[in-house]
Amino acid sequence: MWLQLSLTAAKEQAPLIEALFENMGALSVTLGDAGDEPILEPGPGESPLWRATRVTALFEGDRDPDQLRTLVNQSLNADVSRQLRLERLEDQAWERAWLEDFHPMRFGRRLWVCPAGRRPDADDALILELDPGLAFGTGTHPTTALCLEWLDGADLSGKTVIDFGCGSGILAVAALLLGADRAIATDHDPQALEATRANAGKNGVASRLTLLEPDQAPPVRGDILLANILAGTLIGLEPVLASRVKANGRIVLSGILTAQAAEVSRAFGRHFGMLPPQAREGWVALEGVRLAG
Ligand SMILES: C[S@@+](CC[C@H](N)C(=O)[O-])C[C@H]1O[C@@H](n2cnc3c(N)ncnc32)[C@H](O)[C@@H]1O
Structure with missing residues (x-):
């Protein structure tokens, strides 16, 4: 089990919340789009944020949720900290979890894109093996x-x-x-x-x-x-x-x-x-x- 904390904030505040979660001992912190504002193609090395940015942090499951909540309340103003969401997550095989959404896909008549180890049920398939990456x-x-x-x-x-x-x-x-x-x-x-x-x-x-x-x-x-x-x-x-x-x-x-x-x-x-x-x-x-x- 893991504990997941998330907060939505304006992009100017997101780096502060990211640093706070890291100081509280988060194992990972992720920043994502909290609205519907696609950033289509940032240049190399650029990491632009969204106007409303969701900051999500993962903690060991044995951390005390009340203590984590108190630390957030003490560090951020009440308007932001009252939006804190806390969830328990089941452990799973994270490194292959994406496979549930990524199946062999056919393009045109014979070209298939398949994750490693997966094969389509088609005799004349031309297979391009590809796992999602960076x-x-x-x-x-x-x-x-x-x-x-x-x-x-x-x-x-x-x-x-x-x-x-x-x-x-x-x-x-x-x-x-x-x-x-x-x-x-x-x-x-x-x-x-x-x-x-x-x-x-x-x-x-x-x-x-x-x-x-x-x-x-x-x-x-x-x-x-x-x-x-x-x-x-x-x-x-x-x-x-x-x-x-x-x-x-x-x-x-x-x-x-x-x-x-x-x-x-x-x-x-x-x-x-x-x-x-x-x-x-x-x-x-x-x-x-x-x-x-
Ligand atoms: C939308 S992705 C397409 C990737 C792949 N060709 C496809 O069709 O899925 C666009 C790619 O173009 C690259 N790119 C954007 N502007 C470029 C430029 N001025 N010169 C070279 N590459 C560029 C980006 O780094 C990115 O990898």
């Missing part, structure tokens, strides 16, 4: 799913695929499993490059993958470039992305909200013939064919 990209998010489905439907044989903003490397690894000759992956977050390297190794495709820092130009232009990043970033990166795709090559852009599709299409229309968007759960993916020149 970098973005498991397939559960619609923006990744749109890219994976596109890859499953594409003819990749003999192709070089660039995965720009690779996160976990899921798109590069999927492209290689689906028959691409070579993949080039890049991300400005070093943790993403590390995760991509590990996931390529786990799936036996590391020898066909090149990892690059974002400012390193790839050795060749791609036949296909996928970038699942937010709309504003994509628009800013348009000249760089366009320079990395061969004439008649394809670009697939994801991470775009439906309302932003026209603006992104317009920006990429300078170098690409843009096709109609594919939509899913409020997000769209755009595809373009690189114009010569």
Whole structure:
């Protein structure tokens, strides 16, 4: 058994509450969104907080709840401390608990993303083994799913695929499993490059993958470039992305909200013939064919 304490506070107060819980002997302290304010893509090393932040601390189960409550009451003003919530949690196999929510998932006709040790019941399944980690990209998010489905439907044989903003490397690894000759992956977050390297190794495709820092130009232009990043970033990166795709090559852009599709299409229309968007759960993916020149 564990004791869990949680408090919701304005973001300015959250670090103080975090420090208080640590001083009280918490085994872990977690900060999360207490409202509905998604922070979509913080830069590397940034840890922005939410306007209403929930601070949750875990204590050994034999700690005295009354003593913990008293310490909080003595340290914080009454408006904040009266919101303290205290719960007892059953112990469980925490390191695999996420598996209950993460099942084999199919994208398109034959591509499956599966946690380690799990197999779908399908004879022709092409399996990408992936456990959730620190970098973005498991397939559960619609923006990744749109890219994976596109890859499953594409003819990749003999192709070089660039995965720009690779996160976990899921798109590069999927492209290689689906028959691409070579993949080039890049991300400005070093943790993403590390995760991509590990996931390529786990799936036996590391020898066909090149990892690059974002400012390193790839050795060749791609036949296909996928970038699942937010709309504003994509628009800013348009000249760089366009320079990395061969004439008649394809670009697939994801991470775009439906309302932003026209603006992104317009920006990429300078170098690409843009096709109609594919939509899913409020997000769209755009595809373009690189114009010569
Ligand atoms: C939404 S995740 C996508 C991860 C994965 N490709 C997928 O489809 O699930 C976006 C990734 O782009 C990276 N990124 C954002 N801006 C970038 C930039 N300007 N240059 C390189 N990488 C960037 C982030 O670090 C993050 O790993």
